[in-house]
Amino acid sequence: MSDLFDQPASRAAPSALRPLADRLRPAALDAVIGQDKVLSPDGPLGAMLASGSLSSLILWGPPGVGKTTIARLLADATDLAFVQISAIFTGVPELRKVFEAAKLRRTQGRGTLLFVDEIHRFNKAQQDGFLPHMEDGTILLVGATTENPSFELNAALLSRAQVIVLERLSLADLERLSQRAEQELGRALPLAPAAREALLEMADGDGRALLNLIEQVAAWKIDKPLGTEALAQRLMRRAAKYDKSGEEHYNLISALHKSVRGSDPDAALYWFARMLEGGEDPRFLARRITRMSVEDIGLADPQAQTVCLHAWETYERLGSPEGELALAQAVTYLALAPKSNAGYVAYKAARAAARATGSEPPPKHIRNAPTTLMKEQGYGSGYAYDHDAEDGFSGQSYFPETMKRPVFYYPVERGYERELKKRVEWFAKLRDKRGA
The missing domain is CATH 3.40.50.300 (P-loop containing nucleotide triphosphate hydrolases)
Known part of the structure; x- marks a missing residue:
């Protein structure tokens, strides 16, 4: 057996x-x-x-x-x-x-x-x-x-x-493997130095693929070493490893997102191009870069989201490959935009607070009072109309009465959020001054 x-x-x-x-x-x-x-x-x-x-x-x-x-x-x-x-x-x-x-x-x-x-x-x-x-x-x-x-x-x-x-083979590893192959074959590959390097790159870190390519090259009957163009005409470049539903998909979109967050337009464009070359749906990329504009740039550059939406619309109108240029420009814009995740952090903190406080009602002074009974219960009583207040700001509390006032949004000192930070601090001073 x-x-x-x-x-x-x-x-x-x-x-x-x-x-x-x-x-x-x-x-x-x-x-x-x-x-x-x-x-x-x-x-x-x-x-x-x-x-x-x-x-x-x-x-x-x-x-x-x-x-x-x-x-x-x-x-x-x-x-x-x-x-x-x-x-x-x-x-x-x-x-x-x-x-x-x-x-x-x-x-x-x-x-x-x-x-x-x-x-x-x-x-x-x-x-x-x-x-x-x-x-x-x-x-x-x-x-x-x-x-x-x-x-x-x-x-x-x-x-x-x-x-x-186990790691993919480096170019140095592939060169060692090609030298072993030449020893086994008993002759050098008929390639110019640049073409030899191109052959190694075609293997894309796969030793078995390299040896298969070497077998093809060794079988050619040619009089002089081939250059890179002649090699490219005779051999097809191996398709890059990319599974649109597998781990490589998530690895590359993570690399693109982190390159944008790290303000590196060259790296961001590289990973964007890698995904397109792998056959990724440009619409998926349009959605993800729009998300990046909201999550990592936010109000530091409110225009970033508009740029992404316009690029997405342009792609829908032009299709591939022309529309992909608009997405590439949006990626570049995002990478160079001022960064802030203050809005994202504030949103998550507000969601957490909402879950924690359950069904706490709004304070009575900001509840609607469409009936006599509701007015008798104090609904709407004491509400200060902000437009009638000094500076258009009453300073009243809008949180549940049993809830201590939290702070969710902390704007950063970058981009347009510098101006928003000034406003946040100004309203906080007025609120303290008016004893809200």
Whole structure:
């Protein structure tokens, strides 16, 4: 039974038929490129191996960073049988066979490292099915996922496994990988220096994608090194990783929002462009930048909200791609506008106070008194009409009678709110003076 799932090296295809990515798969953990933070002696995996106490793991990282390779090498380093399945193609019957094979292997004195690719694609019930086999030692689970485990995996599963974060490969990592590929191929890539750098950038941090690109380039029959334009004509740039409903979506909109809040128009435009290039709906961006104008600029520049609404309207009239320029200009305006979240903070504080005070009624002097009975009860009695008062300000209290007067709005010394702060302070002095 175990022969169905174990994958011994003796069944590997002849070298000439194997893809370059498979031929360059590292034979030892210290040969893995780009993951020194987790594999070094001080890293989490290095420390586990040194202590001889490997636990179940979730390897979280983008495609092509070595998740499968690391799992294989961990099995080798701990003398565990390596069994690989994919959550996409494996159902309950296949899982039962895997667990039965692992139990049999255990009775023979050998443990099993079960590598589950795309583990986030298993539903809750399927994920729960791993738990008893992890707890009794039948399997040591190593799951691989490109999605945030916090959102995609059960809390029970996460409590029994350590999450290891793997990072996308840097350009330096990709260059090291390309040099290994050239050694394996026995020749240098026919690319000019600038084209070589462009090739690395096309891989977008994905080592497997780079090796696939290198295989294509190495197969070309050309007389002289290619430049960047010739390379671009022959190869398509890899699409940037972007899931409009996944974590990357929220990461990028967070980056855009924080760049605007940090008054960095260049960074804000960069993240705005990244989202458009990833296929984001410009209307979603229009809504979000309008929210930014209210939340982070507010009354420091009341015009900011109008700019955003006009940009949104312009996009609706022009559509893509012309209308996206109006949104980009709004992003730039927001980044350079004076910042204040005083209105946002005041709103949240007022909501909290409203929840805390329940159904406290308004003071009687500002209640309507349309009937004789209500007038007899004192409704409207003592109300001071502000337009008749000195400076157009009566200074009366408008809070519930049992409520101590709070302060929610604290304008900042930036932009137009400087003027509003002067008004707030002026009315506060008049209120004190008139004994409100």
